Amino acid sequence: MATAQGVKMLMLVNDEPSQQRLVSAIAGRDGWRTIFAGDTETALAMLGTQDGMALDAVILDSWGPESEIELFVREFRVARPALPILLMTAGMTAEALAAMRAGASDIFHKPATPGRLIAALDALIDKKRMRGELRPLFEKFSAELDFDEMIGVSTGYRSALAIAAKAARARVPLLIAGETGSGRLQLAKAIHASSPRARNAFVVVDCAEIEPGLIGSCLFGHERGAFAGAFDRSEGKFSAADGGTLYIDHVELLPDDLQRSVYEAIETGRFSRLGAQQISEVDTRIIAAGNVDLAAASAAGRFREDLYFKLATVQLSIPPLREREGDIASLSRHFLGRFAELPSMPSLGLGDDALRLLRAYHWPGNVRQLQGVLFRAAVTCTSDAITLADLPNVQAATIVAPVSDDIRNEPTDGIGVTLYECDGNLRPLSEIEADVIRLAIGHYRGRMSEVARRLGIGRSTLYRKLADLGIDTAA
Numbered sequence: 001m002a003t004a005q006g007v008k009m010l011m012l013v014n015d016e017p018s019q020q021r022l023v024s025a026i027a028g029r030d031g032w033r034t035i036f037a038g039d040t041e042t043a044l045a046m047l048g049t050q051d052g053m054a055l056d057a058v059i060l061d062s063w064g065p066e067s068e069i070e071l072f073v074r075e076f077r078v079a080r081p082a083l084p085i086l087l088m089t090a091g092m093t094a095e096a097l098a099a100m101r102a103g104a105s106d107i108f109h110k111p112a113t114p115g116r117l118i119a120a121l122d123a124l125i126d127k128k129r130m131r132g133e134l135r136p137l138f139e140k141f142s143a144e145l146d147f148d149e150m151i152g153v154s155t156g157y158r159s160a161l162a163i164a165a166k167a168a169r170a171r172v173p174l175l176i177a178g179e180t181g182s183g184r185l186q187l188a189k190a191i192h193a194s195s196p197r198a199r200n201a202f203v204v205v206d207c208a209e210i211e212p213g214l215i216g217s218c219l220f221g222h223e224r225g226a227f228a229g230a231f232d233r234s235e236g237k238f239s240a241a242d243g244g245t246l247y248i249d250h251v252e253l254l255p256d257d258l259q260r261s262v263y264e265a266i267e268t269g270r271f272s273r274l275g276a277q278q279i280s281e282v283d284t285r286i287i288a289a290g291n292v293d294l295a296a297a298s299a300a301g302r303f304r305e306d307l308y309f310k311l312a313t314v315q316l317s318i319p320p321l322r323e324r325e326g327d328i329a330s331l332s333r334h335f336l337g338r339f340a341e342l343p344s345m346p347s348l349g350l351g352d353d354a355l356r357l358l359r360a361y362h363w364p365g366n367v368r369q370l371q372g373v374l375f376r377a378a379v380t381c382t383s384d385a386i387t388l389a390d391l392p393n394v395q396a397a398t399i400v401a402p403v404s405d406d407i408r409n410e411p412t413d414g415i416g417v418t419l420y421e422c423d424g425n426l427r428p429l430s431e432i433e434a435d436v437i438r439l440a441i442g443h444y445r446g447r448m449s450e451v452a453r454r455l456g457i458g459r460s461t462l463y464r465k466l467a468d469l470g471i472d473t474a475a
């Protein structure tokens, strides 16, 4: 309920002045006015005040015992059923899970950077957008670095992985195109981990998260006093990634003047810190990523052509999830398996109807959104498998084609592989083999090395069979 002047009202439940200043400053830039409650009791009391009545969202960043937090969210829900509550936390704790179960709307993991916090608040009050697009906390868990841990068998995704695996050993720059949440960062990490640079740093700079005027000093560093506010000397990310890999996300947002410096730094390995006399020399590999067509941007004069060609020495593109329908089953099983590793989270299956729904949805937030949706479903699920009832938002946003009897009779993990035709005769061996491979891919969540090992064949034989049997898009 934004006020007449268009100001949105936010309540932050937290008693630390520094966190209060940070959140209100960030939210203020996006038209929010923030009021504060030092603890949950005060927050409940404030709901009845004039400001409390005008609230559009609440951020809970005050953590007591599990039972207290759960009670707070429940009471809050009774008082204001439709008011969104965002949990702000630094780790996936029992308290955060209890709050989700009690009816909190979403989870946001610290630190609160401007871009992420504003996107989270916007998503919270935008009723048309489905929730679950935030970065779930488990993204902070041990990075999945290996190419084997990259789930997906669809042709487009596999060919991106094949190019990436081949290019990993070279020093050349790489450009990864793909929509947000499609797995660009994860792929860049896998490339770094499989490269001779793996022992050195993998450093990330996201141009969307930094004020344009500060990107230069972030990349190249600065000397003390180089500009107002440069109280200390800073090393810069090019140097931090010396011997390793520098991942530059949203590269299309690099300001014009910096595009030239970045080009030269890649070309020569040399650059100067802001305000420095001497030249620094590094051996840093660049992986750039973006979600706009950089070729078109450079053709239209919006991005330096020489930098584009340099970055695109090796170019690969991760298809959006809606074009990788065949990967939904293995990705879903993979994520449900990972959630089950969290304290107090059960091991859950995925019902056939739920899977069909997930396959039909268009996933604007890609793999990250799938992860978030399943996480929310897993937290609220009361049986041993995710069903349609656990996916209300996806269901509301999706039209699923009616299921034909053929599809109903498809062999699934639960049913096993059908050996007979309807007329009682045995099915051809190639069809049975294809079903067994599909089943194994689903069962081992797309981890192809494990699939090959369990089936007792080599990885290259497995890939040959995928191609021969035409099962490259099935999960």
Ligand SMILES: Nc1ncnc2c1ncn2[C@@H]1O[C@H](COP(=O)(O)OP(=O)(O)OP(=O)(O)O)[C@@H](O)[C@H]1O
Residues within 6 Å of the ligand: 138, 139, 149, 150, 151, 152, 178, 179, 180, 181, 182, 183, 184, 185, 186, 187, 249, 331, 334, 367, 368, 371
């Ligand atoms: N093929 C995959 N297998 C398993 N997990 C995946 C896969 N692709 C993406 N993910 C997971 O999805 C989430 C989003 O991926 P990632 O951060 O790499 O996306 P991105 O394209 O870099 O998006 P953004 O720029 O918005 O961060 C991460 O938690 C990542 O681990």
